Amino acid sequence: MLLIRCPYCGDRAEIEFANGGEAHIARPADPMTQTDEEWAQYLYMRDNPKGLIAERWRHAHGCNRFFNALRDTRTDRFVTTYEMGQPRPEIDAAAAAEAAR
Amino acid sequence: MSQAFRVPGRGRVDSARTVSFTFDGRRFQGLAGDTLASALLANGHHLMGRSFKYHRPRGAVSAGSDEPNALVAVGSGPALQTPNLRATQVELYEGLAAVSQNRFPCLQFDFGAVNTLAAPLLPAGFYYKTFMWPRGFWDKVYEPVIRRAAGLGVAPTAPDPDHYAFQYAHCDVLVAGAGPAGLAAALAAGRSGARVILADETAEAGGSLLSDRTSRIDGRPAALWVADILAELAALPNVRVLTRCTAFNYGPHNMVALNQRLTEHLADPAPGMPRERLWQVRAKEVVLAAGALERPLVFEGNDRPGVMLASAARTYLNRYGVACGKRAVIVTADDSAYRVALDLHDAGVTVTAIADLRPAPDSALVRAAQGAGLTVLPGTTIQRAHGSTRVHSVELARLLPDGSVGRGQRWRTDLVLMSGGYTPSVHLFSQSRGKLVFDEELGVYVPGEPADRTRSSGACRGVYRLADVLADGAAAGAAAAAAAGLAAVQAPSWSVDVADEPGRGGYVGALPRRGKGLLAMAFVDFQNDVTAKDVKLAVREGFQSIEHIKRYTTTGMATDQGKMSNVNALGIAADALGRPVEKVGLTTFRPPFTPVTFGAFASHARGDLFDPDRRTPIDSWARAHGAVFEDVSLWRRARYFPRGSEDMEAAVRRECLAVRGGVGIFDASTLGKIEIVGPDAATFMNRMYVNAWTKLGVGKCRYGLMCRENGFVYDDGVVGRIAQDRFHVTTTTGGAPGVLAMMEDYLQTEWPELDVWLTSTTEEWAVIALQGPKAREVLAPLVDGLDISAGALPHMSLAEGTIGGVPMRLFRVSFTGELGFEINVPARHGRAVWEAIWDAGQAAGITPYGTETMHVLRAEKGYIIVGQETDGTATPDDAGCGWAVSKAKADFVGKRSLALPAMQAPDRKQLVGLLTEAPWEVLEEGAQLVARPDEAIPMRTLGHVSSSYFSATLGRSIALAMVAGGRAREGETLYVPMEGRTIAVTVTKPVFYDVEGARLNV
Amino acid sequence: MQKFSALSLARQALGGHLGWTPQWRSVAPKPAYDIVIVGGGGHGLGTAYYLAKQHGLRNIAVIERGWLAGGNTARNTTIIRSNYLFDESSSYYEHSLKLWENLSQELNYNVMFSQRGCLMVAHTVHDVQVFKRHVHANRLNGIDNEWLSAEEAKEFCPPLNISPNIRYPVLGASLQRRAGTARHDAVAWGFARAASDMGVDIIENCEVTGILRGPGGEVRGVETTRGTIRAGKVGVSAAGHSSVVMGMAGIRLPLQSNPLQALVSEPVKPAFPTIVMSNTIHAYISQSDKGEMVIGAGTDSYVSYTQRGGLHIPAHTLEAICELFPMFRRLRMLRSWGGITDNTPDRSPITAKTPVPGLYVNCGWGTGGFKATPGAANLFAWTIAKNEPHPINAPFTIERFRDGVMIDEAAAAAVAH
Amino acid sequence: MSDTMQLARSGFTLATAADRRRFVLQARPGTLDAAARALGLAEAPAMLATASGGAVTALRLGPQEILLLLDPAGAGDSLAALRTGLDAVAHSLVEVSDRQVGLDLSGALVEPALASLTSIDVALPAFPVGMATRTLLGKADGVLWRTGPEQFRLEIWRSFAPYISGLLDEAARDAAF
């Protein structure tokens, strides 16, 4: 069971959280101007990376806030978690290597 | 014969307390502190089980959890008899009843043993090559025979009456294994003040020291040292020592699961005592101190009862006071077996010979054995062990310098002890994703760089000398505590004055033999009857990866999970492949370390506590009035209220008529409710729902429909505007959590700038629906002066007030098509208000109704139920709710998807009504519709019946259906092909009753 | 190819089984092939087999990054059934089921297809409606599926707890009698052996690291850890890794890779005659011929390529197993493991051409593609050979997500196994 | 469920807590401070903390969420002050007095009993007196608030009370072994 650091509540067990899929996929400001192709990209197409993923979690059974996390999907190690609305953090090679370990 | 093999004065068993037990119905005696295996061995009884495939007679080969052979069923009766327990772990108690397995009619004579004769026909994977013809024989003949022959014990057939505890725990340092390394680690960490959990799978902490009569620590016998350490640990409030507790799963992020057995060793557990406890421990740091396992040797007949691991014989002798035989032959590749020989010799067992595979063994231990007069045969191997239910002799032979094997010599013996060296127990380390590295010098895999916050210490990382082990454990414990954030402490240290050097030697693979031995069976995986030849056959057939070899031969897949077999299988495979062992690699270590009871995982989640059983404030009234209930998500809802001998159909007809003709009362408390509050509430509603909300006046209600972003209907419910900035939203019963989560998702991640907040109020309000033409006359006198006339409170409006002094939100809404109210009152008052209305309604013939009647009434009106008419593939328009979709809004969740071409296709399934020719004929829900009844199968189906009822109001059946291009088919005849007959139906509008809605607006 | 039969077994027994030869040729890659299949699971191997067998193509390689069929083929709970709801899916799965029924004979490899039936247990009124809808839809599609009362279900599967007093009483069940299980590894090995026999090259321990493209964007081959391999056509059948491989060609897919876990009990004598699935309380169980209870656990919620997950997932499953089969509470978990499943938003697969000429993909089988192994392989082979889909897999495109024509079995039934 | 619950084992008791009016107050963090001041508290409690004063106890459950427990006697005044204080500011105040029930747990076995339900570390150093948080209790949500070394208050949705108290009862029984 993962240990996830809620930016508001601290470390909590995974069962308190709901995963919200890939992060930083903003809903288009005006969906009606999107082509079908663009809309499908937004709605369904995912990077599904093997490596670092920016993903959303909701502390569903805690403070109820969404936040983002950077995690390596090869190891399930978290690099960091950060509040909604913040950009995806740049991380250095050492941190990336540590997450991949 | 009573405990003839007990060695007086030896062991940690209590010679003053005899314990009697039965094995296969035969009565035996053992001593308190025995395991089933040690007690049987004390009685000279080696035969304990039969193997999986060939039904070979087998005895205990080990003394611990790595035992593959001595599997028994313990306990009696169809509920309690537990299969596949290792006799080496089963602790003896008075009256214990054990039986052997996988044999017929009895352990001594087993018909299944003919498989041994047929063995040449049954090599690895034989079943893939045969049983294909005749085609029909597989299911009927071959497979049942295979299934019956396989399997080990018999599963219980009656429910398990025991219960199981569950516990989360948190600690700074978790130590797995309480041998010298683990004890030292726990003490070092404990002294620092760290919260420590020390777990050991056996009954007593001490590990290998409990079998060690030689080593002295700080000048005291090892066992006394163990007692000292345990006493100090017990005195530390921050340390918890758990015995009979196996660390079995090393999960992500240092979550380690332990399984603690609480009652299995007790004749009479205290009432209420859980049988086992499952711990989920989140440890800041983990110290693994799981020790090492001795490897058997692979030679012909190595599975004969009486052939055992050398260390096991030592444990039986020194820990249990049992000599496993009278005349022992020892075959070894490691010094440690010499210590065993000396201990046996000391206890009066004749050690006939020590065959050492090494050409010139020479060490203090070897010399000690020679000094004691034992025969040491260097460069000698074992060719074969003879015997059937017990070994009686062996053939030893010289290993010649050219690698071949010389002529053999027969030695009489009743005990053959083998030592192929030690394999560190890296199971947990590997589960934690840590990489293993091959240690050239030791010839085994040891932990490499850890992936999680974990340290290995002692024999489980190839450190064997006791002095080193203690230092290693203490260092690991101290380092772990420091890493967990505690102030560093000096690691304790001890001096060790007897220093055996076990584990430096070893042998991997099958022993060399003379001749081809086409029929010889040398076992690698004892339980699964995998022989050295099977492994070679797999390689011959092209299975080159060790993972393939495992799967083709099933080696390592038995209940010991390869503890006894994996390394030898690897050695044989490497040999056959002509590659070094480290180039072949290991199979994946998976949890659990040893098997764990299902019930321990389920723990309290059984019966009523399986899932929360949510009940409304009115549930107790419904129960008292005979309601029949149904489960809707976690809620229990009254389905109907039978009177007398009524069945559901009769009750529902009566309830329906009562609502249409008078007044019915219905518990709608389970509806989800969300209060949406803030200046941007209407904006938020506009974005979440397909409907428009801006113009909804305060005090008004509207039916709200919600899509997911893919355009499909997700949920619906009536929404009331309580104030300019406050909406009272209702959702379906099952949909409430999902709707709230989806709203939070959009609010927090897409539109965080909106000033609006969501609060679940589902349980704040009890909701009483009062429906029927007489609803107003029943309600009016109760609402403390509130004007609920048609003029003051028209359909789809709401008012706040009180009812009998209780605050109330009164919605004038209807899911039945009748004049109706939904009375929301604070939950604590729900039942009282319900009863007040009930009393007041008596004169009007008020009738309680349940969900089934609600379904019929709404179907008569063509109101959909999300999840019944819609199934996650229906758009609002498909469901006949296109009218609800605002055309004016620029955007709402789902709008863009609804613009996709496929969402507009004319042949989408659309909601229609269906009428059968025969008015009594009620279609089956889920039945399919076709245009041409005479079409051959596969038929082209147009849709399905989503709701179907007998309408008492209309005196006929009605149905709703989703039909391709349905709205354009009004008036058409379609067909419902049932088993054996076809029913013609006419497509109609999906409204059967009061089409113009006159009854609502009264 | 050495023929497998009782006779050959007996003959070999006389020679101590020294005469058997490799079941497939594990070879080093040639510089070029007509067709390269990426992914040596059941689907990929089967695809190669049908390309050779039905389309007469021989110059084919199957490239597997690890050991053959070590992906989800090695780790699934082997439930095979075809009682899916929508015409598109049921005809796909039924196509597969029909192939299963003769697969052992066709491959001369006993895949132990055991048609012991699959009971899907209903616990709520809603379940009953959904399952009956399946029963009717299947019947008209020529697929066997019948409705059983709770008592009939118990008769078919005596361990089933149909007491009305459990938290979610059993209200009935649907039963597909032709459903069953098969020996998962044998399927892959059987395909590998038969394909290899027809000349297909099976290349293990070779990871595809890039997809080569021509000037017109068309596929030219693959880069691998064992060098460049040219090919006119590339079929990707990489299950959990589909996004990774297709990403090499710049194609994003509607996939999320999640761990899915399973477990087995210690083996016991026959105690469970069929397959039981309960979607409402999340339990899937059957007993293997060796005697273990094979139990499918749930999906961990996050994207992961680790082939493991949290213990709470199998624990939750075992709660359900113990509730439905309270006599199994004393059985013990022997081993648990995880696989990486590739899940689409509508839980239906993609077996299709891609926007890149010469590149084909068969993916999105998620938690339920073992049952489709021969069917998907057969249709994928067709699609590659003819450069157009077979009518059965024609709806299973990538473009359906753009066009809004999803085949949402999950939404309709809340089940994917 | 019955309106009051009572369970007792050696080392563990569970009883329905004294009645409180309950409100969920949600707003931007600055507004929450203003609200706290209006209620006579110095400032809004920090995340996972509680603050009490007069008739009011405030549990900070989320960055934008406070659960208010009000003594029925003084509740009217507090509410009036709060409404005045927040009059012009965006916020949401929703009464949930009946949505949930309070359970008082006490005794030496409370910690191990709770540890059977929640994955949170409930040992005193990790979960000090005054700390409050929402968490998962078995399969149901609840608010856990430590009111003393061996005392906890649970605030749980009404329909979950039999389930959670049933679990606690079994857990307390098991904790004795």
Ligand SMILES: Cc1cc2nc3c(=O)[nH]c(=O)nc-3n(C[C@H](O)[C@H](O)[C@H](O)COP(=O)(O)OP(=O)(O)OC[C@H]3O[C@@H](n4cnc5c(N)ncnc54)[C@H](O)[C@@H]3O)c2cc1C
């Ligand atoms: C626990 C579990 C239970 C399941 N239960 C069932 C069930 O009961 N019934 C059912 O029908 N289905 C079930 N499934 C699903 C089923 O296992 C899969 O859908 C099916 O096996 C997929 O087969 P495949 O051949 O496509 O995939 P795989 O067997 O995974 O084969 C894909 C192969 O591609 C290889 N590969 C990936 N990337 C590369 C690369 N870059 N280069 C070369 N090779 C690569 C992989 O190594 C792998 O061997 C289950 C799955 C799991 C995990």
Ligand SMILES: NC(=O)c1ccc[n+]([C@@H]2O[C@H](COP(=O)([O-])OP(=O)(O)OC[C@H]3O[C@@H](n4cnc5c(N)ncnc54)[C@H](O)[C@@H]3O)[C@@H](O)[C@H]2O)c1
């Ligand atoms: N008999 C020999 O000749 C021989 C061979 C090698 C090592 N040794 C000796 O063994 C000692 C090594 O000490 P050590 O402490 O590393 O090992 P150990 O074998 O003494 O102790 C390991 C302990 O871990 C427990 N354990 C193993 N797996 C477990 C699990 N998953 N969960 C809970 N408990 C588990 C075992 O029950 C055992 O008590 C040294 O004294 C060394 O000399 C002896």
Ligand SMILES: Cc1cc2nc3c(=O)[nH]c(=O)nc-3n(C[C@H](O)[C@H](O)[C@H](O)COP(=O)(O)O)c2cc1C
């Ligand atoms: C249907 C089925 C039955 C299995 N039976 C056993 C078994 O009896 N014993 C065993 O050790 N593993 C069994 N396994 C699990 C495999 O050993 C292994 O865990 C699985 O193939 C995943 O591979 P991995 O654990 O090496 O990653 C079984 C797997 C499947 C799919």
Ligand SMILES: [Zn+2]
């Ligand atoms: Zn939080």
